[in-house]
Amino acid sequence: MKKTEPAPKKPLPPQATIRRLSVYLRYLNGLDGDGVKVISSHDLARRLALNPAQVRKDLAYFGEFGKRGVGYSVKKLRDHIVKILGLQKMRKVAIIGAGGRLGTALALYTGFEKRNFKVCALFDKDPAVIGNEVDGVGRILSIEELPRTVKETGIEILVLTIPAAAIKEVHDIIMLSGVRAILNFAPYKMLSTEDVAVHNVDLTTELEALSYLLSLRESGLTSLENNLPADNE
Amino acid sequence: MKKTEPAPKKPLPPQATIRRLSVYLRYLNGLDGDGVKVISSHDLARRLALNPAQVRKDLAYFGEFGKRGVGYSVKKLRDHIVKILGLQKMRKVAIIGAGGRLGTALALYTGFEKRNFKVCALFDKDPAVIGNEVDGVGRILSIEELPRTVKETGIEILVLTIPAAAIKEVHDIIMLSGVRAILNFAPYKMLSTEDVAVHNVDLTTELEALSYLLSLRESGLTSLENNLPADNE
DNA sequence: CAAACTTTGTGATATAATGCTCATATTATA
DNA sequence: TATAATATGAGCATTATATCACAAAGTTTG
Numbered sequence: 238m239k240k241t242e243p244a245p246k247k248p249l250p251p252q253a254t255i256r257r258l259s260v261y262l263r264y265l266n267g268l269d270g271d272g273v274k275v276i277s278s279h280d281l282a283r284r285l286a287l288n289p290a291q292v293r294k295d296l297a298y299f300g301e302f303g304k305r306g307v308g309y310s311v312k313k314l315r316d317h318i319v320k321i322l323g324l325q326k327m328r329k330v331a332i333i334g335a336g337g338r339l340g341t342a343l344a345l346y347t348g349f350e351k352r353n354f355k356v357c358a359l360f361d362k363d364p365a366v367i368g369n370e371v372d373g374v375g376r377i378l379s380i381e382e383l384p385r386t387v388k389e390t391g392i393e394i395l396v397l398t399i400p401a402a403a404i405k406e407v408h409d410i411i412m413l414s415g416v417r418a419i420l421n422f423a424p425y426k427m428l429s430t431e432d433v434a435v436h437n438v439d440l441t442t443e444l445e446a447l448s449y450l451l452s453l454r455e456s457g458l459t460s461l462e463n464n465l466p467a468d469n470e
Numbered sequence: 471m472k473k474t475e476p477a478p479k480k481p482l483p484p485q486a487t488i489r490r491l492s493v494y495l496r497y498l499n500g501l502d503g504d505g506v507k508v509i510s511s512h513d514l515a516r517r518l519a520l521n522p523a524q525v526r527k528d529l530a531y532f533g534e535f536g537k538r539g540v541g542y543s544v545k546k547l548r549d550h551i552v553k554i555l556g557l558q559k560m561r562k563v564a565i566i567g568a569g570g571r572l573g574t575a576l577a578l579y580t581g582f583e584k585r586n587f588k589v590c591a592l593f594d595k596d597p598a599v600i601g602n603e604v605d606g607v608g609r610i611l612s613i614e615e616l617p618r619t620v621k622e623t624g625i626e627i628l629v630l631t632i633p634a635a636a637i638k639e640v641h642d643i644i645m646l647s648g649v650r651a652i653l654n655f656a657p658y659k660m661l662s663t664e665d666v667a668v669h670n671v672d673l674t675t676e677l678e679a680l681s682y683l684l685s686l687r688e689s690g691l692t693s694l695e696n697n698l699p700a701d702n703e
Numbered sequence: 704c705a706a707a708c709t710t711t712g713t714g715a716t717a718t719a720a721t722g723c724t725c726a727t728a729t730t731a732t733a
Numbered sequence: 734t735a736t737a738a739t740a741t742g743a744g745c746a747t748t749a750t751a752t753c754a755c756a757a758a759g760t761t762t763g
Binding site: 510523526530539540542 | 708709710711712713
């Protein structure tokens with residue numbers, strides 16, 4: 238009787254690979270819309286300013302999707318990536334801080350539904366906005382109702398759009414609410430735990446990183462044009 | 471006569487370092503507000519779930535700011551990071567797609583000004599919103615006015631909050647407008663050039679990366695709790 | 704003021720991500 | 734069916750990034 242598997246051979250894919258898969262997916266959707274049937278790693282890479290080998294390696298983490306001498310079937314590859322990222326299943330999302338500008342903007346953003354994310358609950362701490370109706374989503378609930386709603390509705394992802402100062406107050410109720418993932422826009426670095434994966438998106442940090450590049454150029458490091466830190470994402 | 475410098479010894483700091491500097495800066499501001507005078511790399515690292523050596527190395531790219539046996543002066547370190555990131559100088563920002571939800575939310579977000587970014591012009595392509603007044607910022611201008619306004623006002627950074635489909639139309643006018651940096655929220659990967667640094671922030675990609683983690687756990691890779699891809703940023 | 708303790712800054716080392724190269728598979732063509 | 738052309742997948746090389754470990758510097762204590 239053997240111990241377990243014969244040896245998984247492949248290491249876990251890096252997070253950067255996962256991000257790129259999402260970008261590939263979007264591009265593939267566009268190609269499919271244009272009627273393109275097949276794409277090579279070379280062409281994919283060129284459009285996205287990546288190395289073709291990187292594209293192939295990213296995909297090879299998950300199987301052999303391509304055909305030598307031909308390339309990748311746009312539709313098949315798209316379907317594979319959808320499965321890899323777990324996007325066949327609709328994911329329920331709630332927004333915390335839905336009374337604020339950013340929260341409202343995201344609550345009303347229709348782009349998520351196209352990708353199978355459904356905003357289906359809104360929360361806030363401020364009594365002044367609790368009860369307000371948001372078109373097509375529902376009324377804003379008190380944050381106190383979060384744990385119950387998460388369980389009843391099956392919410393998996395929380396989007397946090399609250400001020401930094403408010404985090405401490407809601408931190409525990411959020412982490413213990415039963416959600417498995419958080420997308421945090423508050424300018425305060427939340428840490429992942431065993432139970433809850435957190436991704437922080439810090440708009441100020443993004444601007445400051447750009448400011449750094451600006452001041453590099455100002456300070457006359459002229460031929461920085463090479464090794465320029467390039468774009469992220 | 472020597473060729474140039476005696477040899478810069480230090481390599482360029484990675485982008486990840488720059489991002490972390492921004493995070494350090496925010497935390498240092500908080501500490502300063504709380505009256506904390508000195509912080510060690512160890513304490514800083516603990517709060518931000520980093521390695522102390524990484525904190526020290528990040529800072530060491532730019533000089534020797536600490537005191538052995540003591541730590542870093544909160545105020546001094548804060549001031550150094552401000553200089554490194556070029557934040558002593560106010561940076562003028564314009565928003566393209568200011569008629570949309572996200573654009574409006576960002577235009578009205580007051581958090582940027584605290585960090586010395588000033589939103590001072592708004593643009594859109596849609597005649598239905600051009601001319602609309604946005605409190606405290608001004609009227610929405612036609613995108614046609616972008617190049618002139620950039621030059622006259624000294625705008626350095628553009629924030630793009632337009633639909634993906636609209637990018638192709640405005641791509642050239644933006645890249646040639648004279649700005650040096652772009653923060654792109656549109657779900658379309660824009661590429662950096664020699665003249666214009668682009669950072670892409672893709673909200674859908676963030677959600678999809680979280681979805682991947684969710685489906686990993688669903689598929690029963692139980693003891694993933696170790697090597698969990700953790701948080702980004 | 705010496706000994707014990709703390710904490711930085713950095714060279715050495717480990718880990719990870721990216722890029723290169725080529726054997727192999729597929730298609731097209733003559 | 735052989736030949737040329739294309740493009741994947743995988744192993745290896747290279748580069749980039751993160752961590753370790755320790756000497757040097759500063760502080761505190763007795």
